[in-house]
Amino acid sequence: MFSRMLESGLYDFFFVFIFFIISIALSLIMVTFNALIGPSFMGEKRTDTYESGMAPIKTAWMQFGASYYLFALIFLAFDVDVLYLFPVLLIYQRGAGFSELIELILFLFLISLAVVYAWRKGVFIWR
């Protein structure tokens, strides 16, 4: 089974598969081990939301301002920005010349244009 996978080019995805398995196993172990060895204290207010000692007056499931949503969008723009920096590491292995740096800066500049556009549109001013 292993050799057939080699020729069919799935070899690279084998590592992704292992990575996936390890991450699931790790989280499962942590949760079950914790439940097994730790004592549990279940008072009746244990599952209430913590609001500095008082009972929360209203449920938080309600309408809230659109500005929160826009802030989340801006964060997303920067997050994608950082995500793309991971493959950049591979390029640096080959030849850390000056041209790679220029490419990187150009790439970052293009991505951050989205944030500048949002800034001009006044997303950051809370209304």
Next chain:
Amino acid sequence: MAVKECSPVYVPHAERSLETKGSPAILGFAVLQDLLNLARVNSLWPMTFGIACCSIEMMAAGMARFDLDRFGIIFRSTPRQSDVMIVAGTISHKFVPTIKTLWEQMPGPKWVIAMGNCAISGGPFAYEGQYAIVNGADKILPVDIYVPGCPPRPEGLIQGLLQLQKKITKGTIDANRRAEKAARRAKK
């Protein structure tokens, strides 16, 4: 207005102190628990919960000169991430429900340190006709360590925390050390 005889000791509801309905660990054999206790002892995270004057001395204990960080004691502001509740100050009737909510919202193995005379027995404010305060934290919480003083000096609080560490590990650290010393002396 008839003279209302106010009971000197405030007894909430039926049960005297809040019994923590805790269930021991499922996989709880001794050696594992001792190992875990060693881990718990060296990272006791108290909840910032200063009520009155003792909170200033608790802050002083946390600061540069008396430095609680060297014991792995970091002040967390939410009960969700804290192990120890240091009751630093006078508990008034209005505050009792809040303390119980906070106590129940603390997870896992948790302990209480009653810091200062007010938390031990009402301190300077406990007298015959007192209407406003609960005479001592042990009326509403299962207290582990009492740190006397009004306010206790930061060194007093540090000694209280070390005493709590000894109580958690049930003295196993000291017991082992004493056992080794006795063995060495016997060999000589």
Next chain:
Amino acid sequence: MPTEGQKKLLEELKNSFTRALPEGRITSGDYARTGCHLEVRMSDAGMRRIAREMKERRFHLETITAVDFPDSFELVYLYSTYYQDFCRVIARILISKEASPVSVSSIYPGACWLEREIYDFFGIRFTEHPDLRRILNPDNADYFPLLKTFGKTKLTEEIDDILC
């Protein structure tokens, strides 16, 4: 050793009060012993007029407090100035145990909490008060602690063990 600014202000106050409060007794208190330059003793009605008068002269309401005498309450209003020629006016009102005086929080919004505290400690209900509820004691408390008849005070029984 009152400065001449204080003397001028005191004169002004005295005759403006006599005009505004025919029935009130205005005496100038000796500052050295009681800490007040001017003492006004009057009935319940004049309280708001005093407050309005003080507001125009830019006095601030330092505190309102009540004292529980065996037969009546005494409400004490203290006004003093922020500015150079310092002067403090104390206004006293004797009210019966069941009276409910008028609130001055429409003139001095700061009085809202002071009156809530007096209600909380003595049970004196103020009329025309934005939200009169307990401020320091638990909301379900049914006692008024600072009354002389509540708990253990000198009037209830002779406290001799303290005096040893």
Next chain:
Amino acid sequence: MLNIKTIDDTSINERVYQLNLGPQHPSTHGVLHLLLKLDGEVVISADPIVGYSHRGHEKMAENRIWEQFLPNTSRIDYLSGLIYNQGYCMAVEKMCGIEVPERAEYIRVITSELNRISSHLLGIMAFVMDIGAFTPFLYGWDDREHVLDILERVTGSRLTYCYNRFGGVRNDIDQEFCDGTRRFIDRLRGRFKDYHNLITENIIFIKRTRGVGIIPEETALEFGVTGPSLRGSGVAYDVRKNEPYSVYPGFKFEIPVRKEGDVMARYQVRMAEMEQSMKIIEQALDGLPQGPIRARVPRFIDPPAGDCYFAFESARGAVGYYIVSDGTRIPYRIKVRTPSFSNLFVLTRILPGNFIADTIATLGSIDVVVPEIDR
């Protein structure tokens, strides 16, 4: 297993959310409960709920003799304990007409001003920590420990002092105390450069405090705000200057005042006030007379019947003892007028319309000590 309680539709389309900035909160410096009505980030109304550390000081005063109320005074506002001690003793001395020797007055002023510096150090650094700067808190505490050492040598306690007696003070101060104080003052002056670099010129601090939580002079008058919160709004009212007591007239010091009335102004007033306190201490140390430290006072005093109001300046504002005595050994009524009670109530007027982050900054700049409000 998300326990979604039954969502009644009324709470969905209402945009107002009620948040408990509750008793146990890192930025409320004690157990102060601020009930905020919020529309997203903007505060619609703020209702401070107090009473969580109400201990009944005034009720205790009515069944104790005059001397036994002394320890209570420093537990009302534990950050300026010595100032409250001095105030209570001077109020009773005023009623009884007790003459206090010159040296005792000087010692009282020196210890009160040292206590004011230690209270401001904690108040400012806790306020700056609320805005997010943790390092100044460590610096501030380091200086504060020095003050506590100096005061502990003479008074015996670090926080809740009971050092003053009717007619004078308990212990005498020696040469070591004076040298220690002078060394501390030189060291603190040097430290002020660090504080100004670290906080005052910090761009984040300026952006968070400039133009936030403005208390106009008119509102301050209506609410009876006193202390640094009032002096930040442009009114030069300091009981030590406007209504001089003890030996304060003999010292030359100014009252720092700022016009803007915002959070930055209150911070600057407190910093400048510390420098004034240092100036007072130095003048008091230079002119310290010799002589007895306590007048001949009978063991149990009973002031003549009548009432008296004595105001003095604590680190938070004008404090006043209204004492009614009926000529016996037990006070008939002691009312303590505390500044934080009125200073906090001003928040209900100035908080609506700000963001939550500004609420934390404004609450910190008012420098509130909760047991002083709850008494």
